[in-house]
Amino acid sequence: xxxxxxxxxxxxxxxxxxxxxxxxxxxxxxxxxxxxxxxxxxxxxxxxxxxxxxxxxxxxxxxxxxxxxxxxxxxxxxxxxxxxxxxxxxxxxxxxxxxxxxxxxxxxxxxxxxxxxxxxxxxxxxxxxxxxxxxxxxxxxxxxxxxxxxxxxxxxxxxxxxxxxxxxxxxxxxxxxxxxxxxxxxxxxxxxxxxxxxxxxxxxxxxxxxxxxxxxxxxxxxxxxxxxxxxxxxxxxxxxxxxxxxxxxxxxxxxxxxxxxxxxxxxxxxxxxxxxxxxxxxxxxxxxxxxxxxxxxxxxxxxxxxxxxxxxxxxxxxxxxxxxxxxxxxxxxxxxxxxxxxxxxxxxxxxxxxxxxxxxxxxxxxxxxxxxxxxxxxxxxxxxxxxxxxxxxxxxxxxxxxxxxxxxxxxxxxxxxxxxxxxxxxxxxxxxxxxxxxxxxxxxxxxxxxxxxxxxxxxxxxxxxxxxxxxxxxxxxxxxxxxxxxxxxxxxxxxxxxxxxxxxxxxxxxxxxxxxxxxxxxxxxxxxxxxxxxxxxxxxxxxxxxxxxxxxxxxxxxxxxxxxxxxxxxxxxxxxxxxxxxxxxxxxxxxxxxxxxxxxxxxxxxxxxxxxxxxxxxxxxxxxxxxxxxxxxxxxxxxxxxxxxxxxxxxxxxxxxxxxxxxxxxxxxxxxxxxxxxxxxxxxxxxxxxxxxxxxxxxxxxxxxxxxxxxxxxxxxxxxxxxxxxxxxx
Numbered sequence: 001x002x003x004x005x006x007x008x009x010x011x012x013x014x015x016x017x018x019x020x021x022x023x024x025x026x027x028x029x030x031x032x033x034x035x036x037x038x039x040x041x042x043x044x045x046x047x048x049x050x051x052x053x054x055x056x057x058x059x060x061x062x063x064x065x066x067x068x069x070x071x072x073x074x075x076x077x078x079x080x081x082x083x084x085x086x087x088x089x090x091x092x093x094x095x096x097x098x099x100x101x102x103x104x105x106x107x108x109x110x111x112x113x114x115x116x117x118x119x120x121x122x123x124x125x126x127x128x129x130x131x132x133x134x135x136x137x138x139x140x141x142x143x144x145x146x147x148x149x150x151x152x153x154x155x156x157x158x159x160x161x162x163x164x165x166x167x168x169x170x171x172x173x174x175x176x177x178x179x180x181x182x183x184x185x186x187x188x189x190x191x192x193x194x195x196x197x198x199x200x201x202x203x204x205x206x207x208x209x210x211x212x213x214x215x216x217x218x219x220x221x222x223x224x225x226x227x228x229x230x231x232x233x234x235x236x237x238x239x240x241x242x243x244x245x246x247x248x249x250x251x252x253x254x255x256x257x258x259x260x261x262x263x264x265x266x267x268x269x270x271x272x273x274x275x276x277x278x279x280x281x282x283x284x285x286x287x288x289x290x291x292x293x294x295x296x297x298x299x300x301x302x303x304x305x306x307x308x309x310x311x312x313x314x315x316x317x318x319x320x321x322x323x324x325x326x327x328x329x330x331x332x333x334x335x336x337x338x339x340x341x342x343x344x345x346x347x348x349x350x351x352x353x354x355x356x357x358x359x360x361x362x363x364x365x366x367x368x369x370x371x372x373x374x375x376x377x378x379x380x381x382x383x384x385x386x387x388x389x390x391x392x393x394x395x396x397x398x399x400x401x402x403x404x405x406x407x408x409x410x411x412x413x414x415x416x417x418x419x420x421x422x423x424x425x426x427x428x429x430x431x432x433x434x435x436x437x438x439x440x441x442x443x444x445x446x447x448x449x450x451x452x453x454x455x456x457x458x459x460x461x462x463x464x465x466x467x468x469x470x471x472x473x474x475x476x477x478x479x480x481x482x483x484x485x486x487x488x489x490x491x492x493x494x495x496x497x498x499x500x501x502x503x504x505x506x507x508x509x510x511x512x513x514x515x516x517x518x519x520x521x522x523x524x525x526x527x528x529x530x531x532x533x534x535x536x537x538x539x540x541x542x543x544x545x546x547x548x549x550x551x552x553x554x555x556x557x558x559x560x561x562x563x564x565x566x567x568x569x570x571x572x573x574x575x576x577x578x579x580x581x582x583x584x585x586x587x588x589x590x591x592x593x594x595x596x597x598x599x600x601x602x603x604x605x606x607x608x609x610x611x612x613x614x615x616x617x618x619x620x621x622x623x624x625x626x627x628x629x630x631x632x633x634x635x636x637x638x639x640x641x642x643x644x645x646x647x648x649x650x651x652x653x654x655x656x657x658x659x660x661x662x663x664x665x666x667x668x669x670x671x672x673x674x675x676x677x678x679x680x681x682x683x684x685x686x687x688x689x690x691x692x693x694x695x696x697x698x699x700x701x702x703x704x705x706x707x708x709x710x711x712x713x714x715x716x717x718x719x720x721x722x723x724x725x726x727x728x729x730x
Contacts, residue, residue, distance in 0.1 A: 016046040023051070023546055025473050025481040026065045027126065027466035028615050030349035031198045032475025033057035034549050037069055037467055037486045045069040045467075045486055054549035056176065056479065062197040063613055067626045071465060072487065074623035078449035078462030079491030087437070087456050096494070096502070103416075103459050104506035106441040107143060110414040119441075120147035120403045120412045124419035125155070125351030128471030128483065129360050130522040131496045132353070134515065135418065136362025138500050141385050142509040146397030147412060149364075150357045151420040153400040155350035157700035158316040160358060162325020163347075165699070166333070166585055168578030169369055169534050170358055173570040174308065174344025175477040175552065179206035181342030184304035186215045186297070188239060188328060189314010189706075191222040194612040196312075196348055199476070200224070213300055217242065218314055220607055220637075220679055221672040230297065233674065235288035236605055237595040237707045240320050243327030244589060245283035246298040247334055248275040255302030257336030263574050265333050267586035274588035286591070302335055306342030313350070313609065317706050322699035323589045333584055339571035348476055351616075355474035359535045360526060364396055367526070368533045372396055384529065385513045399701040401426075401694070407435045414441040418496065419463065423452040424617035424685045427694025427703045428660045445499060447490070448619050452685050463496050464489030471497075471519040472545060474553075478535075479566070481550035482542055497522070531556070534570070534578065595707040596693050598676060602658060602709035604642075605677040606691055609706075614683040622683075634687040636665040637679040638712070643669050646712065653720030655713040656680070661690035664720045678710065 018038035026033040034054030038047035048069045052059035081099035082091035110119045121139055123132070139148045160170045167173070179185070179202055192200035207214070216228040217239065225231040234242060250256055251272055261268050280291035301307045309332060315324040329338075329345050337343030349355055360367050370377035373395050382389035398406055404426065406412045415436075426432045436442060436456035444457040447465040454460055467486040474480050489495055494502075501517060504510030516522050520542050531538045536554035544560075545551055552566030559566070575582030598605055613630040614621045621627040636656065638648065648654055650669045655662055656678070665680060665687065673679050680688040682705065691710055694703035 017041065018047055021049070022467070022484050022486045024467045024483045024486065025352070026061070026068060027352050027483070028064045028068070029196055030352060030354055030476045031056060031196050032352070032473060032477075032479050032481050032550065033061055033065055033198055034481060035061060035065055035068065039486060043487060045072050051549060056475065056550060057198045060198055060201060063627060064615060064621060067624050070624050071620045072468070073490065074620065076448040076450040076623060077490045078447060078460065078493060081462060081492075082449070082460040084458055087458065091460060096492070099459055099461060100502055100506060103443055104503060106414060106459075110440060111145070114413050117145050117147045117397060118412055119143070119145050119414040119416070120398070120406070121145065121416045121418070122400050122403060122420055122422070123150040123357065123361060123363065125150060125152045125354035125357050126419050127353065127496045128469055128519065129353060129356035129474060129480075130471040130519040130526070131469075131500065132357050132361035133367060133522060133526050134497050134500045136360065136367060137385065137513060137515070138504050138510070140362045140366065140392060141387055141513050142504050142507045144391060146393040147403055147406070148362075148397060149400040149403065150361060151400060151422075151425065152351065152354045152357055153700070153702055154425055155313060155316060156347070156354050156358070157399070157702040158318070158321030158697055159325055159347035159349070160364070161322040161697075161700035162329060165322065165326050165587060166329035167571065168584070171369070171534055171570055172347050172349070172476060172478060173338055174346035175568045176202045177568060178308050178342050178344050178346065179203045180209070182304075182306050182308045183212050183342065184215070184300050184307040185212065186217065186301065186307075186309045187224060187228075188217045188309060188311035188324070190310055190312035190348055191218065191224045191609065192348070193223040195610050197612060199348065215297055215300070219605070219674070219677060230293070232289050232293065232297070235286070236607065237318055237320060237593070237704070238287040238591070239315055239318070239324045240327050240589050240591050241278060241283050241287040242289060242294065243324070243331055244275045244278035244591070245280050245287070245294050246301065247271070247331055248278045249280060249295050249298035250302040250334060251275065253299070253302070255299070256334045260336030261334060264338075264577070264583055265586050266581070266583050267588075270588050271330060271334075271586040274590060286593075301331070306340060307332070307335060307337050308342060308344045308346060310346045310348050312348045314706065316702055317704060319594055319695050319697055319704045319707065320591070321697040321702050321704070326587050327589055329584070330586055330589070333586055338584070339569055339573075341569070344569070346476070353473040355476070355478065356472070359474060366392070368529050369535055381529075387509055387512060391509070401696055401701045401703055404432060404435050407438055413439065415439055416443040416445065417453055418445045419447070421451050421453050421617045421619060423455070424689065427689055427692040427705060429686065429690045430661045445496070446619070447493065451619050452617070461499055462491070462493035463499065464493050469495040469497070469519070472523065472542070475550070477552060479550040479552045480537060480540060480545055482545045484546070594695065595704065596695070596709050598709045602711045603676065604710050604712060606658065606688070606708040606710045607673070607677055607679045607706050608682040608688045608692065609679065611681050611683065614681065616683065617685065618683045631681065634663065634665045634680065634684040635668050637670050637673045638667050639671065639673050639675045639677070640669040642675045643667060648712070648714070653715050653717055655715040656691060656710050657713065658691040658693070658708055658710045660693065663687045663690045664715060678712070
């Protein structure tokens with residue numbers, strides 16, 4: 001007798017008529033997956049697939065990468081430049097020369113009337129590195145404003161700040177292969193299965209070969225927490241307290257690595273004195289983790305031969321974000337877990353090229369991790385570009401989160417947004433809306449004309465996306481990987497680098513500084529400027545990067561001669577940190593609780609984060625049916641016991657209010673959140689960021705998206721359903 005089917009029906013892949021596969025790197029998150037785009041006989045992208053020989057993803061892709069080929073001609077692609085005199089008028093399509101002439105004229109007018117820094121620029125983490133370098137050259141060497149930043153301030157600024165404070169430079173010191181060597185892993189505020197699925201797969205693959213304890217610190221029972229050995233449901237914003245308590249136990253029980261500390265660090269005595277105040281009993285009352293668990297975790301980490309920490313936005317997006325990163329670095333320095341296989345502090349970067357902007361965009365300084373504050377760095381870059389070093393400012397200007405308040409006060413009159421959408425991504429949306437309305441000139445440069453911030457623009461520049469261009473990205477583990485051009489930019493749109501080059505010609509210094517047209521020639525400039533730097537890429541070329549499926553920096557000319565691969569880790573030798581004496585800093589971290597916390601009026605913590613199917617403000621994934629169908633409308637996770645007390649039913653609409661505004665969402669009842677907390681994905685326009693406070697970290701200026709207080713109210717269901725429909729089709 002036969003059970004089940006006696007005739008097999010294997011799954012068959014549809015033949016999409018692919019005649020050519022083009023090598024690329026995925027343009028979503030920072031994992032850096034090697035991907036190939038298939039085009040048909042008409043040259044249209046019709047398929048995506050992972051690259052089996054690439055070390056990062058080994059043939060695999062997540063849901064976003066699988067359908068990435070659909071973004072090229074998705075609904076809303078911008079076809080022509082558009083201009084208008086006021087935001088109350090309709091846009092008028094125009095020619096490129098007209099739009100760029102108007103833009104250059106407005107920049108010059110504003111700077112002449114209000115000062116050089118009265119025009120600001122906010123960039124992205126999603127354009128190619130050659131484009132970042134070109135934009136930095138345009139801003140620092142041609143336009144000359146010092147108020148220039150990237151939207152990576154919203155996600156990675158605390159990691160950058162923390163690395164600089166501890167090690168003397170930005171740059172993640174570890175790699176994905178560390179999963180294969182570690183004996184203990186702590187994940188701080190990181191939900192890898194949804195945020196970075198392929199990195200999670202790398203971790204799971206390592207665990208299948210060799211079991212080691214995985215500890216997840218997160219106030220929410222994420223997928224990662226469910227699969228961890230230990231879940232620490234921490235009170236939001238108190239990570240520094242837990243870190244200090246772990247170090248307290250490690251030192252008290254003699255688990256620190258004294259030889260490593262003496263050879264590689266300064267400041268141990270001061271740190272040891274500070275953590276005396278964070279015994280597990282006292283710390284438990286603040287961070288919400290019981291004292292026995294604190295001791296258990298400290299012993300696991302301290303006794304492990306090799307231990308590593310990873311983190312994402314749960315650490316970074318906090319008023320203590322930079323301190324949280326320093327706290328992780330303290331923990332790893334004290335236990336000797338920096339620069340060796342399986343021992344590292346590895347920030348899991350956000351956007352596909354957030355590392356590229358950190359290295360080469362000149363947002364926080366000058367190319368190649370150079371500082372505006374250093375005269376020798378200003379002299380070197382000015383000489384290379386052929387301009388007067390006095391044209392450069394002597395220190396960094398305003399960050400993105402300080403640029404918007406400066407618009408409110410009238411200090412800034414013009415703004416250029418490059419592939420970023422603050423109307424959805426910035427905290428306190430009602431305030432941002434009023435801020436953008438005050439600008440005399442707003443330029444939005446984006447691939448999609450329906451990006452929400454374009455409502456307030458005077459000039460709209462249509463840009464090519466991702467594989468409509470050619471150049472490199474740098475991923476979380478410092479791996480530089482290549483994107484080849486699959487097709488020409490859509491309609492009359494131009495690559496971001498073409499736009500930057502054309503605008504430069506309209507300024508005096510743009511006629512002095514050389515702006516190469518070929519991305520490979522730009523990369524050659526970057527190679528020259530990287531020689532001898534931490535982020536040395538002088539041994540790389542576009543062809544070699546493709547051949548090796550990505551190369552990790554530093555990768556100097558000498559390494560090519562020796563036929564070596566890239567550098568997996570930083571700080572592998574004694575006293576090789578980026579401070580003058582070669583030693584890292586152990587920094588005491590007193591905890592000051594300045595979070596907005598729940599009270600009688602607003603009794604729930606508001607947490608926010610990502611979904612695996614969506615990307616940032618849904619500019620791309622919201623248009624892709626196979627991504628959008630999983631969560632097409634805003635929703636809120638709520639604890640069933642709290643919902644029962646309030647009479648809220650599963651999948652009914654509620655109104656969530658804070659001191660900033662309100663949002664209507666569908667309530668999804670789940671035990672993933674505690675009784676006093678709700679979780680809302682941040683991807684949706686006019687939703688969670690209408691509620692968030694966004695207090696800033698004092699070092700990184702990154703907003704605290706994850707520590708706000710809200711109340712929940714019943715709402716008319718018919719009205720809410722109609723509102724949700726309108727937002728869905730916006």
